[in-house]
Amino acid sequence: MRFTEAFKSCWVTTLFGVVLLLFGSVILIWNEGRTIRVLLSLDEALNDAITVSADMPYEKQYEGRLIHLNGALSTGEPLTEPDYNIQVQAVKLKRRVQMYQWVEESVENRFGESVATVETEDRSYFYSREWRDNLVDSRSFYIRTGHHNPTSFPIDTTVHLSEHVHIGPYELGAVAKERFETFQEITSDTRPEDPSVRMHSGLYYHCNDIWNPEIGDIRIQFAYAGLEGSYVTVVGKLENGKIVPYESTHFRRVLLLEPGEHNLNEIFRLEHQQQRYFMWGIRFIGWVLLFFATICSTTIMQHLAREHRFLRMFFPDTNFTLSTNIMMSFSVALVIVSIAWIVHRPWLGGGLLFAAMSPFLYCARGITGSYQRMD
Numbered sequence: 001m002r003f004t005e006a007f008k009s010c011w012v013t014t015l016f017g018v019v020l021l022l023f024g025s026v027i028l029i030w031n032e033g034r035t036i037r038v039l040l041s042l043d044e045a046l047n048d049a050i051t052v053s054a055d056m057p058y059e060k061q062y063e064g065r066l067i068h069l070n071g072a073l074s075t076g077e078p079l080t081e082p083d084y085n086i087q088v089q090a091v092k093l094k095r096r097v098q099m100y101q102w103v104e105e106s107v108e109n110r111f112g113e114s115v116a117t118v119e120t121e122d123r124s125y126f127y128s129r130e131w132r133d134n135l136v137d138s139r140s141f142y143i144r145t146g147h148h149n150p151t152s153f154p155i156d157t158t159v160h161l162s163e164h165v166h167i168g169p170y171e172l173g174a175v176a177k178e179r180f181e182t183f184q185e186i187t188s189d190t191r192p193e194d195p196s197v198r199m200h201s202g203l204y205y206h207c208n209d210i211w212n213p214e215i216g217d218i219r220i221q222f223a224y225a226g227l228e229g230s231y232v233t234v235v236g237k238l239e240n241g242k243i244v245p246y247e248s249t250h251f252r253r254v255l256l257l258e259p260g261e262h263n264l265n266e267i268f269r270l271e272h273q274q275q276r277y278f279m280w281g282i283r284f285i286g287w288v289l290l291f292f293a294t295i296c297s298t299t300i301m302q303h304l305a306r307e308h309r310f311l312r313m314f315f316p317d318t319n320f321t322l323s324t325n326i327m328m329s330f331s332v333a334l335v336i337v338s339i340a341w342i343v344h345r346p347w348l349g350g351g352l353l354f355a356a357m358s359p360f361l362y363c364a365r366g367i368t369g370s371y372q373r374m375d
Contacts, residue, residue, distance in 0.1 A: 010299040017296030024289030031282040032340030041248035053166025071167040071232035085190040091226025093160040098131040100213045102147040173244040179257040233262040237326035291329040329355040
C-alpha cells in the first residue's frame with residue numbers, strides 16, 4: 001500500500017493528530033519559556049533583596065531597593081457595612097450576595113423527582129430552586145411559564161479594600177493588598193437595625209421566611225482577609241514609601257507575600273514550590289495532548305515504519321501498542337523541554353535530550369546487532 005492510499009484511509013484522524021501535536025507543542029514551549037523567565041527573575045530578586053526590620057523607623061536609603069520585610073499588619077480605619085452593623089479591621093471585607101432562583105437541568109433520561117419536569121423525545125428538563133451567586137437567565141428555559149427569575153440583583157457582591165495597610169513604617173501597594181485572597185467568614189451576633197433583615201448562622205436574609213424563601217429573596221454573607229495584627233512576610237520594591245512589584249531584567253514582576261514570618265531564603269523557596277506545581281501541571285496537559293496525537297496518528301506511523309527500513313530500526317514493534325505511544329509522546333515532550341532549557345542550563349537540557357532519544361537508540365542498537373549476527 002502506497003503512502004497516498006494509506007493517508008486517504010486515515011486522513012481525518014491524522015490531521016486531528018497533527019492539530020493535537022501543534023497544540024501540545026505550543027503549550028509546552030510556552031510553559032518552559034515562562035518557567036525559565038520566572039526562575040531567572042526569582043534568582044535575580046533573591047540576589048538583589050535586602051532584609052529590613054518593621055520595628056525600625058523608615059529609612060530613605062532603602063528607596064528603590066528590593067526589600068524583604070515581615071511583621072504585623074496595621075490597617076488604620078476599619079472596613080464597615082453600616083446597614084448590617086459589620087465592622088472589621090482587615091485588608092479586605094467581602095460581601096457575597098446570593099439570590100433564590102429557578103434553575104434548569106436537563107438529562108437524557110428521567111431520574112428522581114423535581115418541582116416541575118417536561119419530557120421531549122430525547123431529554124427531560126428539571127426545574128428546582130436554589131441559592132445562586134450569579135443571575136440565572138430564565139428566558140432561555142425550555143419551560144418559561146412559572147419559572148421567571150429577576151433580571152438583576154438588588155444588592156451587588158463587592159469587596160471593600162482598606163485604603164492604607166502598613167507593616168511597620170512601610171505601606172503595601174495596591175498589588176500587594178490584592179494578594180490577600182484567603183477569606184474567613186464573619187459570624188457576628190449583632191443584628192442589623194432594619195427589622196426586615198433576618199439572621200441565621202451568620203447569614204443575613206432579605207426575605208419573609210428564611211425556611212421557606214421565595215424567588216427573588218437574597219441572602220448575604222460577609223468575610224474578611226488580612227486581619228489586623230496578623231503576621232505576614234512580603235518581598236517587593238520600595239517606591240515612594242510603598243511596596244510595589246519589582247520589575248526584573250527578564251520582563252517578569254516579582255512580588256511575594258505569604259502569611260507568617262519567613263526569612264528571605266524560605267519565602268523564595270515557597271514561591272519556587274508554587275511555581276513548580278504550576279509548571280508540572282501544564283507539562284502534564286501538554287504531554288496528554290501529545291499522547292492523543294500519537295494515538296490519532298498510529299495508522300500512518302505504522303505504514304511508514306513498515307515501508308522504511310531506517311524507521312524500523314527505531315520502531316521494532318510496528319504494531320504501535322499503548323506502551324509505544326506512551327514512549328513516543330513522552331520522548332517528544334522531553335525533546336521540546338530540553339530545547340527550551342539547553343541554552344540556560346546546558347547540562348539539564350542535554351540530559352533531557354539524551355533521555356528523550358535513549359529509547360530509540362536502544363531499539364536501533366538491538367536491531368543493528370541482530371543484522372550483524374545474521375551477516
